[in-house]
Amino acid sequence: MGRKLVIILGPTAVGKTDYSIHAALEAGSPVISCDSRQIFKEMSIGTAVPSKAQLASVRHYFIQTNSVTQLYSAGQYETDALSLIESLFAHGHETLVMTGGSCFYIDAICNGLDDVPQGDSSLRASLMAKLSSEGVESLWPDLKRLDPETFASIELSNGQRVVRALEACIVSGKPFSSFKKGRKARRDFAIEKIGLTRPREELYSRINKRVDIMMEEGLLEEAKSLLPYREYTAMQTVGYRELFSYFDGQCSLDEAVSLIKLNTRHYAKRQMTWWRRDPSILWKTIL
RNA sequence: GGUGUCGUAGCUCAGGUGGUAGAGCAAUGGACUGAAAAUCCAUGUGUCGCCGGUUCAACUCCUGCCGACACCA
Numbered sequence: 001m002g003r004k005l006v007i008i009l010g011p012t013a014v015g016k017t018d019y020s021i022h023a024a025l026e027a028g029s030p031v032i033s034c035d036s037r038q039i040f041k042e043m044s045i046g047t048a049v050p051s052k053a054q055l056a057s058v059r060h061y062f063i064q065t066n067s068v069t070q071l072y073s074a075g076q077y078e079t080d081a082l083s084l085i086e087s088l089f090a091h092g093h094e095t096l097v098m099t100g101g102s103c104f105y106i107d108a109i110c111n112g113l114d115d116v117p118q119g120d121s122s123l124r125a126s127l128m129a130k131l132s133s134e135g136v137e138s139l140w141p142d143l144k145r146l147d148p149e150t151f152a153s154i155e156l157s158n159g160q161r162v163v164r165a166l167e168a169c170i171v172s173g174k175p176f177s178s179f180k181k182g183r184k185a186r187r188d189f190a191i192e193k194i195g196l197t198r199p200r201e202e203l204y205s206r207i208n209k210r211v212d213i214m215m216e217e218g219l220l221e222e223a224k225s226l227l228p229y230r231e232y233t234a235m236q237t238v239g240y241r242e243l244f245s246y247f248d249g250q251c252s253l254d255e256a257v258s259l260i261k262l263n264t265r266h267y268a269k270r271q272m273t274w275w276r277r278d279p280s281i282l283w284k285t286i287l
Numbered sequence: 288g289g290u291g292u293c294g295u296a297g298c299u300c301a302g303g304u305g306g307u308a309g310a311g312c313a314a315u316g317g318a319c320u321g322a323a324a325a326u327c328c329a330u331g332u333g334u335c336g337c338c339g340g341u342u343c344a345a346c347u348c349c350u351g352c353c354g355a356c357a358c359c360a
Contacts (some may be wrong), residue, residue: 013323030333041290075321104323124322155318158327164320180320211313233322241324267324270348273317 003089004191007034008099009106009275010196011268015286017050019196021058022100027095030059032081034100034109038082040068041052041239043225045219056284068226068234073123079107086235091191103274110193112185116176119167125162136162147175148242195281197272204265211261214235214239238263 006027008020024031037047041064049063060106061084066072068241084236088096100106119127130138136159146169154161165176172179185260198206203265223243227234230244239260246256 035324036322041316054299069310073321073323074323076322102323104319104321104325108320116320118321132288160320160322160326161319164322168321198334211337233325234326236322264324269315270317270319270324274319 003093004095005085005187005189005191006095006097007106007109007110007191007193008097008196009034009101009103009281010192011238011271012101013048013210013268014158014196014198016101016196017048017054017272019286020097021050021054024058024097029093029095030061031059032084032098033171034060034077034081034094034098034102034105035221036072036074036077037106037234038063038100038104039066039072040064040227040234041066042068043222043237043240044257045096045214045217045222046237048214051272054084068229068232071233074102074108075113075118077105078113081105082110085189102272103271106193108284110184110187110191114179116179117172118170118178123167123170124163127167131159131163133160140164140167141162143169146170146227147177149175149177153177153181168269193278193281195275195283196286198286203268208261209262212240215257221245223247238267 006023006029008016008023010016018030020024023029035047038049039062040047043049044064050060055063062077062081078162085096098106098109111138111271127139136157140151140156141168146243147165150165154165156162168176168179197203220238220243223240224247226235227244227247230240235241235244242251242256242259245251246253251259
């Protein structure tokens with residue numbers, strides 16, 4: 001048999017951690033995490049990082065290795081994870097287990113991202129400033145001029161997308177769309193996707209319960225200690241932003257907790273929407 | 288017991304000189320090429336509390352009843 005990457009995916013709180021540890025032990029593989037938030041060392045309770053015991057049972061990668069103070073991205077993850085995967089295969093592994101719920105990151109590993117230039121932080125900052133003060137519409141003329149193709153194809157009301165496209169056009173002097181190859185990257189290993197799922201009602205009640213447990217475990221204190229970092233993009237994370245607004249006096253603690261549950265449910269729903277269109281996923285219902 | 292206000296979508300509430308109703312949130316569906324736990328888009332039929340009356344027509348006006356709240360006893 002050839003080299004194979006098994007990706008265990010599924011909505012938040014479905015039960016990926018336990019499942020992937022078992023799968024990894026069986027395959028003699030470490031667990032390669034594919035989670036855009038568990039990668040940050042500052043957060044642990046709110047991101048449901050694996051427990052110490054779980055981490056001790058199998059070698060994990062990309063768990064709490066980076067700082068929220070440093071921008072991380074799907075592109076960065078693609079590079080980092082691919083090189084790790086290559087080296088693990090080179091050291092004799094035949095099957096590797098990856099797990100996580102970050103759809104875009106998983107996609108980057110499976111299909112690759114095109115090589116699109118990134119704007120520097122000051123360019124992005126100025127575009128973002130214009131976005132928030134004058135609205136998306138104010139960015140349209142520039143995008144239309146620099147990249148009519150993208151202008152015609154993206155959701156123009158999505159400010160983040162417009163800024164991203166515009167920033168690529170400006171730094172490169174070429175249209176954002178010209179960087180898109182329109183074909184998937186080739187990987188020299190097989191990919192098998194296993195999707196974990198549960199009946200929606202049950203998933204939602206697991207989410208609600210997990211948030212209560214997080215609060216018991218001290219999420220409030222953790223969030224308070226992270227207040228100094230709140231401006232970093234990585235802190236735009238469910239479980240923290242709601243508590244930040246509680247600290248600001250914008251809502252009661254109960255309201256903040258309810259909002260965490262709600263936003264987590266919304267997140268799970270978006271994850272399912274993303275994966276629903278992927279026919280290559282082998283779904284397993286956990287009961 | 289009396290008086291008053293209210294009773295409209297899962298929730299909070301709009302509305303109409305009488306022509307069977309609409310917002311926010313929730314919920315559901317969707318998008319997604321370096322912020323992705325982010326960001327964005329779409330979808331609103333519900334005995335307008337119940338029974339009767341007036342009317343061509345009542346959720347809207349009127350009688351009564353039930354329920355909630357407030358005040359007075």
